[in-house]
Amino acid sequence: MSIETSKEGADLERFPVPDPGIEEHVERWTDADKAAGDRVYRQVVLMLGAVPVLAIAFVVLYFTIPRNSSVTILGLHWDATTFLLGLTGGLATLLIGLACIHWAKTIMGDEEVAEDRHAAASSAADREVFAAEFAKGAEQSALGRRKLIGGALGGALGLIAVPAVVLFADMGPWPTAETRKRTIERTIWAEGVPLVNDVTKQPLKASDLEIGQLVNAQPGTLWDHHGADFQIEKAKAAIIIVRMDPSRIKIPESRKDWQVGGILCYSKICTHVGCPISLWEQQTHHLLCPCHQSTFDLGNSGLVVFGPAARALPQLPITVDANGYLIARSDFTVPVGPSYFERDSTRDFKEGDR
Structure with a gap:
C-alpha cells in the first residue's frame, strides 16, 4: 500500500462527509444600497444615543418618585419606583444589545470564512495571525468611516453603569455620627x-x-x-x-x-x-x-x-x-445589638466599673 493511498484512507476516516465548501456569497442589502446602509447607521447611533438619556432618567426618577407611590396599568397596580426604574434601566440595557446586533448584522464586514479546527495552545505564528485578523476585524467594523458609532457605544456603556452605582444608595444611609x-x-x-x-x-x-x-x-x-x-x-x-x-x-x-x-x-x-x-x-x-x-x-x-x-x-x-x-427611666445608655466599626465602646460596662 502506497503512502498516498494510506493518507487518503486516513482523511476519509477523519472526514467521512465531503467538504461542501463555502456557499456563493450573496451581497448584503445594506452593502448593495448605500442609502440603506446609512439608514442602519443612523438607527444604531440613535439606539445608542438613547441609552444615556434613559440612564439619566433612571437617576432622576430614583430621587424624585415618592417611595409609596403607585401607577395603574391595564387595571393592575404597580409600585411606581419599581416599574419606572425597571422600565428605564431595562430599556437602556436592551437598546445596547439591539444596537450591537443590528450593527453586526448590517454594517460590519460581511465575509464568509472557513478554517480547520486547531489545537487550543496558540503558537507565536498563530498570535501574529490573530493580531492581523483583529486589525482586519477592526477595519471591517467600519468605525474608521463611521466614528460616531464608537463614541455612542462608549457613552452608552459608560453611562449604563450610572443606574447601578446609584442603586448602592439602597444599601442604607451613610453611617455618619448623626445618622447612627x-x-x-x-x-x-x-x-x-x-x-x-x-x-x-x-x-x-x-x-x-x-x-x-x-x-x-x-x-x-x-x-x-x-x-x-x-x-x-x-x-x-x-x-x-x-x-x-x-x-x-x-x-x-x-x-x-x-x-x-x-x-x-x-x-x-x-x-x-x-x-x-x-x-x-x-x-x-x-x-x-x-x-x-x-x-x-x-x-x-x-x-x-x-x-x-x-x-x-x-x-x-x-x-x-x-x-x-x-x-x-430612660433609653439604653449604650447602643444595643452587635458591634460595628464606628461604634464608641468607651461607655460599655466592664468588669470593675462602679
Missing part, C-alpha cells in the same frame, strides 16, 4: 414608657414577678408604630426582665437605681451578631445565646462569661410608677 444617633444607636424606650409582656401586651407589675422568673417584654409604645417601622423598632427594643435575689447578685453603685428589688432589665439582642436570647439558667443567673453560645451573667451587669461576644449585654434603667408597674 438617629437610627441604630437609639430605641423607642424613654422615661415613663411602660414595660409590657410581648405576647399579651399587659403591663408588668413588680410585685407579680417571682425570683428566678424571666419575662420577654417590649415597650408599651411599640404598637403605635406600623409596617416596616414597627418591625425595626421591635427588633431594637426587645428586652428580657428577670428577678433575682438581691443578696446573690452584684449591682454596681452607678446602677443602684436601675433595678427594683432585684428586678433587672436587659436587651434581648446578643452583642455578637444580634441573635435573640432567652435561654435562662436560674441558678447561675446566666443567659445563653442559642446561635454561638455567648453567655452573659445577668447577676453581674450582663458581663460576658463565655463565647465570642465582646461586650456586656446592655441594661435598661427601670423603676416603678405610682401603681407599682414597671416603667423605663
Whole structure:
C-alpha cells in the first residue's frame, strides 16, 4: 500500500462527509444600497444615543418618585419606583444589545470564512495571525468611516453603569455620627414608657414577678408604630426582665437605681451578631445565646462569661410608677445589638466599673 493511498484512507476516516465548501456569497442589502446602509447607521447611533438619556432618567426618577407611590396599568397596580426604574434601566440595557446586533448584522464586514479546527495552545505564528485578523476585524467594523458609532457605544456603556452605582444608595444611609444617633444607636424606650409582656401586651407589675422568673417584654409604645417601622423598632427594643435575689447578685453603685428589688432589665439582642436570647439558667443567673453560645451573667451587669461576644449585654434603667408597674427611666445608655466599626465602646460596662 502506497503512502498516498494510506493518507487518503486516513482523511476519509477523519472526514467521512465531503467538504461542501463555502456557499456563493450573496451581497448584503445594506452593502448593495448605500442609502440603506446609512439608514442602519443612523438607527444604531440613535439606539445608542438613547441609552444615556434613559440612564439619566433612571437617576432622576430614583430621587424624585415618592417611595409609596403607585401607577395603574391595564387595571393592575404597580409600585411606581419599581416599574419606572425597571422600565428605564431595562430599556437602556436592551437598546445596547439591539444596537450591537443590528450593527453586526448590517454594517460590519460581511465575509464568509472557513478554517480547520486547531489545537487550543496558540503558537507565536498563530498570535501574529490573530493580531492581523483583529486589525482586519477592526477595519471591517467600519468605525474608521463611521466614528460616531464608537463614541455612542462608549457613552452608552459608560453611562449604563450610572443606574447601578446609584442603586448602592439602597444599601442604607451613610453611617455618619448623626445618622447612627438617629437610627441604630437609639430605641423607642424613654422615661415613663411602660414595660409590657410581648405576647399579651399587659403591663408588668413588680410585685407579680417571682425570683428566678424571666419575662420577654417590649415597650408599651411599640404598637403605635406600623409596617416596616414597627418591625425595626421591635427588633431594637426587645428586652428580657428577670428577678433575682438581691443578696446573690452584684449591682454596681452607678446602677443602684436601675433595678427594683432585684428586678433587672436587659436587651434581648446578643452583642455578637444580634441573635435573640432567652435561654435562662436560674441558678447561675446566666443567659445563653442559642446561635454561638455567648453567655452573659445577668447577676453581674450582663458581663460576658463565655463565647465570642465582646461586650456586656446592655441594661435598661427601670423603676416603678405610682401603681407599682414597671416603667423605663430612660433609653439604653449604650447602643444595643452587635458591634460595628464606628461604634464608641468607651461607655460599655466592664468588669470593675462602679
